[in-house]
Amino acid sequence: MENLVESLKEQLKEKGYKLTTQRRIILDVILENQGKHLSPEEIYEKVRGKFPEIGLATVYRTLQLFEELNIIYKLNFNDGCSRYELNTNNGDHQHHHLICLNCGKVIEVQLDLLEALEEEIEKSREFKIVDHNLKFFGYCKDCKK
Ligand SMILES: [Zn+2]
Numbered sequence: 001m002e003n004l005v006e007s008l009k010e011q012l013k014e015k016g017y018k019l020t021t022q023r024r025i026i027l028d029v030i031l032e033n034q035g036k037h038l039s040p041e042e043i044y045e046k047v048r049g050k051f052p053e054i055g056l057a058t059v060y061r062t063l064q065l066f067e068e069l070n071i072i073y074k075l076n077f078n079d080g081c082s083r084y085e086l087n088t089n090n091g092d093h094q095h096h097h098l099i100c101l102n103c104g105k106v107i108e109v110q111l112d113l114l115e116a117l118e119e120e121i122e123k124s125r126e127f128k129i130v131d132h133n134l135k136f137f138g139y140c141k142d143c144k145k
């Protein structure tokens with residue numbers, strides 16, 4: 001965890017940015033909520049609990065900056081808002097998301113399982129695959145009944 005903060009600090013410095021208190025708190029909230037796919041508004045609510053003076057615009061701007069630096073990436077689960085997730089893949093492909101159409105729960109699948117398909121595409125289309133963004137829609141264990 002501290003390593004990640006250190007590497008973020010370095011990345012920010014390289015681009016001429018500082019890890020200000022506000023940025024640090026926003027990062028902390030994202031770190032504390034890994035796997036939760038928070039929307040900017042949800043992040044704002046949590047950040048405000050630690051830093052009441054912060055404005056929503058600052059949170060939006062910071063998220064945009066983190067996205068540009070590839071620290072987080074934006075997800076869209078077709079529920080009308082964008083969500084953010086920490087970019088923990090060091091060159092690995094993104095994990096998949098299962099989205100429940102009934103309760104809206106998002107479940108992560110950490111296994112890639114697409115190697116055969118990727119190989120086939122790379123061969124037949126002469127296309128180099130570097131990542132993918134896969135969503136499965138359906139019903140979770142609780143809603144399936
Ligand atoms: Zn995820």
Ligand SMILES: [Zn+2]
Pocket residue numbers: 093112114115118132
């Ligand atoms: Zn893959």
Ligand SMILES: [Zn+2]
Pocket residue numbers: 100101102103104105139140141142143
């Ligand atoms: Zn469900």
